[in-house]
Amino acid sequence: MASLITCPHCGTRPKEEFSIRGAAAPKRPSPTAKDEAWHRYVYVRDNPKGRYEEYWHHEAGCRRFLVVERDNLTHEVFGVTDASQFKRAGAAE
Amino acid sequence: MRYSAYSIFKEALSGNRMWKPAWREPQPKPHYDVIIVGGGGHGLATAYYLAKEFGITNVAVLEKGYLGSGNVGRNTTIIRSNYLLEGNNPFYEFSLKLWEGLERDFNYNAMVSQRGILNLFHSDGQRDAHARKGNGMRIHGVDAELLDREQVRRKAPYLNFDHARFPIMGALYQKRAGTVRHDAVAWGYGRGADARGVDLIQHCEVTGIRRENGLVVGVETTRGFIGCNKLALAAAGNTTTVGRMADLELPIETHVLQAFVSEGLKPVVDHVITYGAGHFYISQSDKGGLVFGAEIDFYSSYAQRGNLQTVEHTMEEGVSLIPGLSRAKVLRSWGGVMDMSMDGSPIIDRTPIDNLYLNCGWCYGGFKATPASGFCFAHLIAKNETHHVSRFMRLDRFERGYTIDEAGRGPQPNLH
Amino acid sequence: MTSYRLGSGGAINRGQSLSFTFDGPTYKGFEGDTLASALLANDQMLMARSFKYHRPRGVVTAGSAEPNALMTIGSGARAEPNARATVVELYNGLAATSQNRWPSLKRDFGAVNDLFSPFLGAGFYYKTFMWPGVFWEKLYEPLIRRAAGLGKIAMQADPDRYEKSWAHCDLLVIGAGPAGLMAALAAGRAGVRVILADEGFRLGGSLLSESAAVGGRPAAEFAAEVVEELASLPNVTLMPRTTVFGWYDDMVFGAVERVQKHVASPSPDLPMERLWRIVAKQAILAAGAEERPIVFGGNDKPGVMTAGAARTYLNRYGVAVGGKVAIFTNGGSGYRTAADLVAQGVDVTAIIDARPQSADPDAGKHSGHPQRFGHRHEGPAPHRGADRRALRLRGGDRLRCAGDVRRLVTDRAPDVPTRRQTGLVGRETGIPGAGCGQCLRDGRCRRRPRVA
Numbered sequence: 001m002a003s004l005i006t007c008p009h010c011g012t013r014p015k016e017e018f019s020i021r022g023a024a025a026p027k028r029p030s031p032t033a034k035d036e037a038w039h040r041y042v043y044v045r046d047n048p049k050g051r052y053e054e055y056w057h058h059e060a061g062c063r064r065f066l067v068v069e070r071d072n073l074t075h076e077v078f079g080v081t082d083a084s085q086f087k088r089a090g091a092a093e
Numbered sequence: 094m095r096y097s098a099y100s101i102f103k104e105a106l107s108g109n110r111m112w113k114p115a116w117r118e119p120q121p122k123p124h125y126d127v128i129i130v131g132g133g134g135h136g137l138a139t140a141y142y143l144a145k146e147f148g149i150t151n152v153a154v155l156e157k158g159y160l161g162s163g164n165v166g167r168n169t170t171i172i173r174s175n176y177l178l179e180g181n182n183p184f185y186e187f188s189l190k191l192w193e194g195l196e197r198d199f200n201y202n203a204m205v206s207q208r209g210i211l212n213l214f215h216s217d218g219q220r221d222a223h224a225r226k227g228n229g230m231r232i233h234g235v236d237a238e239l240l241d242r243e244q245v246r247r248k249a250p251y252l253n254f255d256h257a258r259f260p261i262m263g264a265l266y267q268k269r270a271g272t273v274r275h276d277a278v279a280w281g282y283g284r285g286a287d288a289r290g291v292d293l294i295q296h297c298e299v300t301g302i303r304r305e306n307g308l309v310v311g312v313e314t315t316r317g318f319i320g321c322n323k324l325a326l327a328a329a330g331n332t333t334t335v336g337r338m339a340d341l342e343l344p345i346e347t348h349v350l351q352a353f354v355s356e357g358l359k360p361v362v363d364h365v366i367t368y369g370a371g372h373f374y375i376s377q378s379d380k381g382g383l384v385f386g387a388e389i390d391f392y393s394s395y396a397q398r399g400n401l402q403t404v405e406h407t408m409e410e411g412v413s414l415i416p417g418l419s420r421a422k423v424l425r426s427w428g429g430v431m432d433m434s435m436d437g438s439p440i441i442d443r444t445p446i447d448n449l450y451l452n453c454g455w456c457y458g459g460f461k462a463t464p465a466s467g468f469c470f471a472h473l474i475a476k477n478e479t480h481h482v483s484r485f486m487r488l489d490r491f492e493r494g495y496t497i498d499e500a501g502r503g504p505q506p507n508l509h
Numbered sequence: 510m511t512s513y514r515l516g517s518g519g520a521i522n523r524g525q526s527l528s529f530t531f532d533g534p535t536y537k538g539f540e541g542d543t544l545a546s547a548l549l550a551n552d553q554m555l556m557a558r559s560f561k562y563h564r565p566r567g568v569v570t571a572g573s574a575e576p577n578a579l580m581t582i583g584s585g586a587r588a589e590p591n592a593r594a595t596v597v598e599l600y601n602g603l604a605a606t607s608q609n610r611w612p613s614l615k616r617d618f619g620a621v622n623d624l625f626s627p628f629l630g631a632g633f634y635y636k637t638f639m640w641p642g643v644f645w646e647k648l649y650e651p652l653i654r655r656a657a658g659l660g661k662i663a664m665q666a667d668p669d670r671y672e673k674s675w676a677h678c679d680l681l682v683i684g685a686g687p688a689g690l691m692a693a694l695a696a697g698r699a700g701v702r703v704i705l706a707d708e709g710f711r712l713g714g715s716l717l718s719e720s721a722a723v724g725g726r727p728a729a730e731f732a733a734e735v736v737e738e739l740a741s742l743p744n745v746t747l748m749p750r751t752t753v754f755g756w757y758d759d760m761v762f763g764a765v766e767r768v769q770k771h772v773a774s775p776s777p778d779l780p781m782e783r784l785w786r787i788v789a790k791q792a793i794l795a796a797g798a799e800e801r802p803i804v805f806g807g808n809d810k811p812g813v814m815t816a817g818a819a820r821t822y823l824n825r826y827g828v829a830v831g832g833k834v835a836i837f838t839n840g841g842s843g844y845r846t847a848a849d850l851v852a853q854g855v856d857v858t859a860i861i862d863a864r865p866q867s868a869d870p871d872a873g874k875h876s877g878h879p880q881r882f883g884h885r886h887e888g889p890a891p892h893r894g895a896d897r898r899a900l901r902l903r904g905g906d907r908l909r910c911a912g913d914v915r916r917l918v919t920d921r922a923p924d925v926p927t928r929r930q931t932g933l934v935g936r937e938t939g940i941p942g943a944g945c946g947q948c949l950r951d952g953r954c955r956r957r958p959r960v961a
Contacts, residue, residue: 003400003761004788014675016402020391022505023346035492042504043344043435043491047333049395072347073395075758096636105627196639204634206650251664277635356591357560359658379650381658401757401786405673417664419671420589 006080009062021055023047024067027088049073055083096200115280116160116287121294124320125153127474128312130299130335131327132156134165134275134460135452137282137293138467139327139474141199144289146468147475152291153321154283155314157298161279164329164429164459169352169374169386171365172461173210173270174235177226180485180497181438182233187482188465189235189269195464201281203273204379210270210365211245213252213414215259219369223265230267238266249366253416259370270365272376272384278463302338302449309339309449325450325474330395330430332453339449344435344491346506350389350457351399353407353426357381366414373410383421385411389431389457391507399428431457437509438497441469442479442488450474451488456509511832514550515853519827520717520729529603531580532614538599541711545571545578545594546826554811556580556594558610560659562626563619567811571595571718571821573708573752574799577809581606581660586668590660598710598750598771608660619656669781678704678746681762681789683753686714687723689795690735697738697745704787705739706748706764710771712736714797718821720849729825751785762787803837803863816846829855839863 006012023045029037052072057065065083070076094100094113104111127143129136132154143149156162172192174185191198192205214220220239227237241263246254254261287293294316301313302324311320328335330347362377375385387407390399404426411418434440434454439462444451452470455462469480479487485497491504502508521541528535531548538547545568548556556578557566566577578594582605590608597603610617622629638649682693685707693705711717713732723731739745748766755763764785769775800815802808814830816838822828833856836843847857 003402003757003759003786014402015400020507022507023393039492040342044342045333045344045346045435045506047343047346047393049334049347052393054393072393075394075396077759097640098637101628101630101633101637105630109627109630194642196645197642200639202635202637202639202645204645204650206646208646253666256666274635280635356660357658358590359661360654361662361664377654379653379657381654401755401761401763404755404763405784415664416666417586417662419667419669420587421662422591 005056005066005068005077007058007061007064007066008080008082009064010058013058013061017058017060018056018066019059021057021065024053024055024083024086025088051078053086056080096202115284116293119292119294121153121155121297121314121316121319122292124311125292126151126321127323127325128152128319128321129154129325129327130312131163131329131331132158132160132279132283132293132295133163133327133329134161134278134282134463135329135455135466135470136325136327137161137165137279137286138463139325139452139470140286140291140293140467141282141289142468142471143475144286144291147471149471149475150290152286153319154286154291154293155297155299155312155319156293156295157315159295160283160293161276164431165279165463166276167352167427167429168275168457168460169376169384170272170275170378170460171210171270171374171376172205172273173267173365174461175210175212175226175230175237175265175267175270176499177229178497178499180495181499182230182235184465184469184482184486185462186233186235187468188462191464191468192273192461193269195273195278195281199281199285201277201284203277203281205271205273206379207269207271208364208376209248209266209268210367211240211249211264211266212367213245213261213264213369215257215262215370217262220262223263227265236267236269238268240264240266248364249362251361251415251417252366253414257370258413272365272378273460274379275460278460282463282467299335299338302335304339304446308447323448323450323474325452325470327452327470329432329453329455329459332432332451336451336453339444339446341444341446341449341451343453343488344440344504345454346393346433346435347395348389348392348431348433348507349394349396349399349428350386350431351403351407351426351428352384352386353404353423354378355383355385355421356424358383358421361417362415368410368414371410371413373407373414375411375415382424383418387411389433389507390428393507395430397428397430399426431455433457433506433509435491435504435506436496436498437500437502437506439466439486440488441466441473441483441486443473443477444488456506511552512550513552513829513831515823515827515829517827518824518853520711520825521827527599527601527603529599529601529605531605532607540599542599542826543571543595544580544582544592544597544599544603544605545575546822546828547599548578548594549822549830550826550828555614556811557607558614558617558619559809560609560657561629562623563610563617563621564623564809565620565811566809567814568595569802569814569818570800571818571825579608579659581608586663586665588661588663590662596708600771600773602773609658667781669775671782671784672780673784673786676704676746676785676787677789678702678787679790680704681706681753681787681792682795683707683762683792684714684795684797685709685712685736685747685749686795686797687716687732688797689714689793690716690732690739692793692795693739693745694735697742700744703739703742703745704748704789705745706751706753706787708750708752710750712747712749715817717825718817720820720824720852748785753787756792760789760792762789762792800842803839805837816842820846820849823849823853823855829853832856833858835859835861837861837863 004012026041053069056068067086068080069078136154140152140154174189176182176185196202214223230237245264298315299312303311309324336343358381365376367374372388377383390403432453433456439454441452469483472480521539525540527538536551554567555565568578573596575593575595579591582589582592607614679702680696682689682705693703696703716728716732719728721728751764751766753762753764766783768780800817819830835858
């Protein structure tokens with residue numbers, strides 16, 4: 001997807017500068033959460049066809065973790081936010 | 094009609110007018126004992142073995158495109174059983190044994206070619222890992238041989254032995270590994286299943302799974318409702334989409350993998366070669382095309398097309414391993430969607446719904462598994478119990494802490 | 510050996526003669542020739558053998574769609590197999606070798622396969638070679654492997670280097686034919702940063718192949734003027750010899766530039782080829798149309814080619830495709846070809862029109878040539894024996910043509926390969942070319958890939 005990613009810190013950069021770190025939607029449970037919650041967080045994936053949130057690490061740039069929101073069928077990018085600013089839809093435990 | 098040299102001779106004399114289609118085009122019946130979703134290699138093999146080994150012939154295979162239009166029709170055709178882990182090795186060895194007798198079994202020449210695979214290693218550490226894997230294979234009764242640099246050079250003199258950034262130190266060699274003509278696998282299984290009464294229904298997309306009292310009663314499709322006693326999913330990259338219709342929560346992410354074929358060339362690459370310093374694999378088809386690929390594109394994608402970066406990366410790896418490739422031309426490339434599991438190993442299992450069965454998580458290594466996957470899945474569907482070689486490939490293994498992580502990469506589907 | 514080079518005309522430099530070899534013997538061509546046009550000028554119609562039956566193959570097109578005229582260029586570590594002679598730019602000392610034949614192109618032992626063709630139908634190998642089991646790998650497969658494949662790859666380390674570059678522009682125009690040139694000119698004059706890429710070594714596309722006039726000047730001259738103006742604009746980059754091979758996400762295009770494939774002694778300071786990644790805000794696909802040959806028995810014989818190819822060889826390279834030519838057509842292109850050929854003194858023996866009657870205004874102009882309407886050309890009797898000079902027409906009618914008759918066939922279909930890259934074929938009509946109407950001559954401009 002996306003040949004170009006607009007990093008909120010560095011501007012539009014080629015995809016090669018980033019490494020992809022997987023789904024951003026799952027929310028990390030509290031350390032004391034039940035095994036079931038941890039299993040879901042570590043292994044279960046929604047894997048939707050369409051709108052998708054994914055961690056991209058700007059390895060060759062600012063080295064920040066970003067969340068790229070995009071469509072995984074058309075590869076259209078809707079937005080890129082710094083991971084610290086990212087608000088998940090829906091609440092987890 | 095039985096295929097043979099005699100049939101070809103006889104038909105030729107009558108102007109090749111008497112050949113019959115390899116399978117029927119039936120209308121879906123209102124109800125089947127078993128419905129298999131997905132007319133790719135695994136779905137067709139499942140139908141074939143259900144009919145042949147377990148006597149269940151009231152079966153339909155539903156395919157949204159045409160038979161073999163998914164990954165079985167577009168892959169790098171490698172078969173091998175060089176796995177280390179107990180959860181994998183006996184299964185893939187079973188598969189290799191089925192490949193070895195396949196053509197006479199289903200009366201279709203799938204061109205199983207046991208030309209041998211060379212997994213190159215480029216460091217002492219890698220040699221140790223390969224030696225360990227080879228020993229693991231031999232303990233399971235599988236052939237494996239550790240070759241040194243000169244032995245590799247004799248087999249594949251065109252590799253970059255002289256100026257490589259990562260010098261070739263040797264290879265783990267499995268002689269019985271090789272390639273198979275991929276289309277013929279789909280067609281052979283399809284034809285064999287059809288001949289035994291299985292309905293292969295093409296251009297029939299499943300749009301919903303109907304349940305009553307906690308059990309599946311049938312599927313909604315683009316060609317109407319079709320009832321069934323048992324439903325089996327073999328939908329590869331679309332597993333999540335279909336599974337969601339039955340509220341399955343799966344450890345699967347869908348990713349895109351590209352593969353490439355060169356123009357037709359006279360034979361030069363006589364083995365399957367994999368590059369240890371990168372992730373590149375190559376063989377040459379009987380028709381002459383160099384067939385090669387590398388890694389997935391790393392991002393979640395349902396688009397059946399890849400990106401230029403991966404194309405470049407693949408070509409660069411290829412040329413650094415085989416410098417002579419630089420003057421060959423790529424004839425075509427394609428991207429397919431892969432059901433990447435969280436530990437890189439597949440799932441052949443029941444689901445929380447009693448009569449719903451699941452076959453998925455093949456990542457991008459599903460082709461070599463086709464016969465065993467079909468056989469074990471058929472076994473599971475017919476007897477409601479797991480075949481012993483697939484007993485580790487359970488859906489709940491993640492929860493229980495029994496992942497089968499051959500690469501040791503952890504729960505990162507894009508790294509397997 | 511007859512020379513089919515015309516006395517004048519064509520966009521070739523007759524002052525610069527180049528010598529090259531094909532399977533040994535030395536031939537002469539001119540600067541501006543392709544290997545195919547130079548071979549045709551030297552009466553070398555037989556250029557290859559087919560993949561399976563080893564049937565003789567001649568050139569069918571004059572461009573990158575060429576399926577037949579594949580040959581190996583160069584030798585040693587620089588040998589390039591399966592090069593299309595129709596796009597190989599001629600240079601002094603070029604050495605071409607035919608492929609997939611033994612012992613020679615003219616007498617190819619493999620042609621014996623053709624005799625057994627009823628037994629070797631499509632996919633025959635799926636139905637046999639299964640018994641006894643061990644024979645597949647020991648006997649059948651090695652035989653099949655040896656028979657298959659076309660060219661030989663050297664498998665030696667390449668002495669040349671390659672490089673890659675990025676380029677950025679407001680508008681990428683793919684194809685420098687009439688539509689692409691005018692689009693680039695309009696955008697270039699408006700100050701837009703334009704890249705104009707074309708796979709050919711001379712910009713102009715079909716303008717170079719046609720005898721038509723634009724604004725009272727010959728089309729090729731007009732093209733040259735436009736190219737000259739484009740070259741003078743600082744915001745326009747011309748990229749000849751550059752094949753755009755893929756359209757990727759975010760309007761990134763992959764392209765290969767052949768930097769010195771056409772040079773007799775390549776400079777070690779330059780790459781052989783360059784991979785471009787072109788990021789464009791907008792792009793115009795002006796790749797033109799491919800002519801689609803009409804299907805008939807024997808249409809694969811050397812000497813049968815598309816009408817457009819014949820016009821290209823005639824008008825651009827100054828080569829007559831034969832002394833006597835018959836034309837089989839279902840549209841205007843056949844008549845235009847006839848007119849061009851006649852104007853250059855080539856004998857057009859017959860025009861056979863598949864339609865019941867021609868609505869073509871040009872049809873009447875050819876009253877001097879035998880014309881047959883509503884006929885279906887049934888081809889020369891397939892391969893052996895028979896009268897190779899007779900065109901067999903439906904209903905037993907035979908048209909005899911003396912001498913060396915070369916038949917031309919025509920039909921047209923738009924080019925699709927590049928558009929396939931993003932999976933948009935068949936959905937074209939739903940996509941508006943919003944915002945770029947001013948630079949659009951062929952109705953195919955889009956801002957970004959969209960999937961319905």
